[in-house]
Amino acid sequence: MSLPFKKLALSGGGIKGILHVGALLELQKHQPLIFSEGIYGSSIGAVVATYVAFGLPINERLIKIIAEKFNMENFVPKLGFKELSSAFSQKGVFNMDLMELRICELFQEFDINIKHKQIRDAKMPLKIIASNITKGVPAIFTGDVFVIDALKCSCCIPGIFRPQEMYGQIYIDGDIFTPYIGGVAENILEFSLKTHLPDRITRSTLESMDVLSYFRQIFNMVYINFAKTNTNDLCIELSYPNLLSTSTLEEFDLDDILKHSGNTLRSFLISKGFLQELSKVSDTRSSNHLE
Numbered sequence: 001m002s003l004p005f006k007k008l009a010l011s012g013g014g015i016k017g018i019l020h021v022g023a024l025l026e027l028q029k030h031q032p033l034i035f036s037e038g039i040y041g042s043s044i045g046a047v048v049a050t051y052v053a054f055g056l057p058i059n060e061r062l063i064k065i066i067a068e069k070f071n072m073e074n075f076v077p078k079l080g081f082k083e084l085s086s087a088f089s090q091k092g093v094f095n096m097d098l099m100e101l102r103i104c105e106l107f108q109e110f111d112i113n114i115k116h117k118q119i120r121d122a123k124m125p126l127k128i129i130a131s132n133i134t135k136g137v138p139a140i141f142t143g144d145v146f147v148i149d150a151l152k153c154s155c156c157i158p159g160i161f162r163p164q165e166m167y168g169q170i171y172i173d174g175d176i177f178t179p180y181i182g183g184v185a186e187n188i189l190e191f192s193l194k195t196h197l198p199d200r201i202t203r204s205t206l207e208s209m210d211v212l213s214y215f216r217q218i219f220n221m222v223y224i225n226f227a228k229t230n231t232n233d234l235c236i237e238l239s240y241p242n243l244l245s246t247s248t249l250e251e252f253d254l255d256d257i258l259k260h261s262g263n264t265l266r267s268f269l270i271s272k273g274f275l276q277e278l279s280k281v282s283d284t285r286s287s288n289h290l291e
Helices: 014-027 044-053 060-069 081-090 097-108 147-154 203-208 211-230 254-271
Strands: 008-010 039-042 092-094 126-132 137-141 159-161 164-166 169-172 189-192 235-237
Touching: 008 044, 014 044, 014 060, 014 189, 014 254, 039 044, 044 097, 044 126, 044 147, 060 097, 060 254, 097 147, 126 147, 137 147, 147 164, 147 169, 235 254
Parallel strands: 008 039, 008 189, 039 126, 092 159, 189 235
Antiparallel strands: 126 137, 126 169, 164 169
16 A cells, blocks of 8 residues: 655754654655655755655665764864854854765765755755744745755754855754744654653753753753644654764664664554554565665
8 A cells, every 4th residue: 555645844853863764764665755745854854855855765875874974973073172262253163064065975975966956956846944043934945045055054053053144044953943844834744853851951950961962952842842732643753762863873773773763653654544554564674675
């Protein structure tokens, strides 16, 4: 049975974006990863959405690349005095040059020079979400916007990266104004990574908390409160024990993460009546998924 989903949304979540891959491995067993009415993405979800929208395969080769390169230290430069001293005036510690390089390298692995591609060049409708802090509203990039510029805006974590300017407006991470994409698109299957419950912040924990952890906890609180009234019936929460947005994948069993995420999606589809029974399916690494 082929599933009916024509629209897909992938939320942000840093390293937790690996869960999107596991869910997509499962989804493609039941329908082609072709979304005629659009694929939406925010932050790391925008990177994965772009990958899918350009018709690239969710397969063993991609998993190998992720295992080798998908860690925060590959996207965020080492902190030096120069970056720290200018962080206040620049409203962020790092520029996004290294992030841009890594994204370009990923697509170059599949012979796509993404730096020179516009969003309209994707094989299916692609919507990249950012937060426009000039107007104070969500922004959905489409059309002739260059993909890499839109991705940098969408992935611009406040405080970590310096805000991005495009067309005379300032943008930051898409998750800030759109933690749940279902709020801007109806009847959409959404993979959300907003499941990590934050710890209580007290005076003692605040003093010992590093800046990145502080921002992560605040964002989680915003997301969880937003979710109480804004999630849709087709929003599935993906998570894995102890996997955080800033985790190092080397500390985890990657195969188990992918399997866990896929099983979560399958159980969700069964609960919604899209799949009728929990039958045995082929291994996610079967020849059907290899180039």
